[in-house]
Amino acid sequence: MGGTPMKLPPFISEHMAAIDRELDRITPSEATRPTALHRAMRYTLFAPSKRVRAVLTLMSAEVCGTAGRALPAAAALELVHASSLILDDLPALDNADLRRGRPSNHVAHGEAMALMAAFNLFNLAFLTIARNYEPHVAQSLTALLSSSVGSEGLIAGEVEDLLATEASVSFDALELIHRWKTGALFAAAATAGAITAGGRPDQI
Amino acid sequence: MGGTPMKLPPFISEHMAAIDRELDRITPSEATRPTALHRAMRYTLFAPSKRVRAVLTLMSAEVCGTAGRALPAAAALELVHASSLILDDLPALDNADLRRGRPSNHVAHGEAMALMAAFNLFNLAFLTIARNYEPHVAQSLTALLSSSVGSEGLIAGEVEDLLATEASVSFDALELIHRWKTGALFAAAATAGAITAGGRPDQI
Numbered sequence: 177m178g179g180t181p182m183k184l185p186p187f188i189s190e191h192m193a194a195i196d197r198e199l200d201r202i203t204p205s206e207a208t209r210p211t212a213l214h215r216a217m218r219y220t221l222f223a224p225s226k227r228v229r230a231v232l233t234l235m236s237a238e239v240c241g242t243a244g245r246a247l248p249a250a251a252a253l254e255l256v257h258a259s260s261l262i263l264d265d266l267p268a269l270d271n272a273d274l275r276r277g278r279p280s281n282h283v284a285h286g287e288a289m290a291l292m293a294a295f296n297l298f299n300l301a302f303l304t305i306a307r308n309y310e311p312h313v314a315q316s317l318t319a320l321l322s323s324s325v326g327s328e329g330l331i332a333g334e335v336e337d338l339l340a341t342e343a344s345v346s347f348d349a350l351e352l353i354h355r356w357k358t359g360a361l362f363a364a365a366a367t368a369g370a371i372t373a374g375g376r377p378d379q380i
Numbered sequence: 381m382g383g384t385p386m387k388l389p390p391f392i393s394e395h396m397a398a399i400d401r402e403l404d405r406i407t408p409s410e411a412t413r414p415t416a417l418h419r420a421m422r423y424t425l426f427a428p429s430k431r432v433r434a435v436l437t438l439m440s441a442e443v444c445g446t447a448g449r450a451l452p453a454a455a456a457l458e459l460v461h462a463s464s465l466i467l468d469d470l471p472a473l474d475n476a477d478l479r480r481g482r483p484s485n486h487v488a489h490g491e492a493m494a495l496m497a498a499f500n501l502f503n504l505a506f507l508t509i510a511r512n513y514e515p516h517v518a519q520s521l522t523a524l525l526s527s528s529v530g531s532e533g534l535i536a537g538e539v540e541d542l543l544a545t546e547a548s549v550s551f552d553a554l555e556l557i558h559r560w561k562t563g564a565l566f567a568a569a570a571t572a573g574a575i576t577a578g579g580r581p582d583q584i
Contacts, residue, residue: 208531213531268492296535298502299502306522314518315510315519331503
């Protein structure tokens, strides 16, 4: 009864549970060889999360007609996000020992395994798309995801952020960093939902 | 005239030149922002190389009928390979200061930029496939590439290799490491060529 302002509406909680089940389905179990790799992947992937990007994918798909085919794409966004969290915390980047109160991935699993886990989470995003959609949807989603990560997306934002810490930074540069580093994946999440509901990127 | 046993046959040299042109076409220039990222990517991507994997893709496509559509897939294999070379040399992995007589990527560009370059080379492989093929070919190539990299491919091999250096290793384990770490990309290279020539994976 009652409920605080922080309580999530039921449809969000249902989306989050469905996303977690999908991530569990597509990610090799901790018993699958190489077990150390899959433990490290799951350590970050299943850390407490509101799954904001994936929920956005599902909501976007619903608005465009149906979320019935959106789960693998939503999961792919979370895989990329989890990969980026592991990277961000590495000694060469933010050098963070903790993430939300837990040891960061490289502290818990060692730096080499954290790197491999980050790469394999990222790789699994593309594998998931290729295996779960008909060809033209898979192609649109792959192009969308790789565009949002690459030279005009998440990675570009990380690099500009790295360089900005070494110099004073203009407001324009800061705006670009945030657009690339955070905005690119959010935009991709919303667009991905629309694509799985049957939209073409140029219609969205 | 003459020629030593090390001299490559002309068709190999022509393939290598075509692959280099394709890699140059698809990789952002050093003048493209973020310039530090693209310099670091090109530093390893255009280091002297025989392009063995990409040449294998082109030869496989020729044997299957035509290499006319094979170049982007061949380039994607080289992008993944270059990414793996940067990773291999990192302090947390092989900690190699030199690769073939040149400073390794993280020595020349710093560890953070080397990491971003490795990720972006890998990402560019998927972007290249999505942008250069019709949907069903793009889907087959994406599934092939991500399978050959992931939990039963290159990354699994890297992880088993890491773990093997910490313990005595059986012959069976060593065989598995090499099959995953080196064999997976070679097999993918040959299969990719056949797919671009019109074959389906189950025919190959």
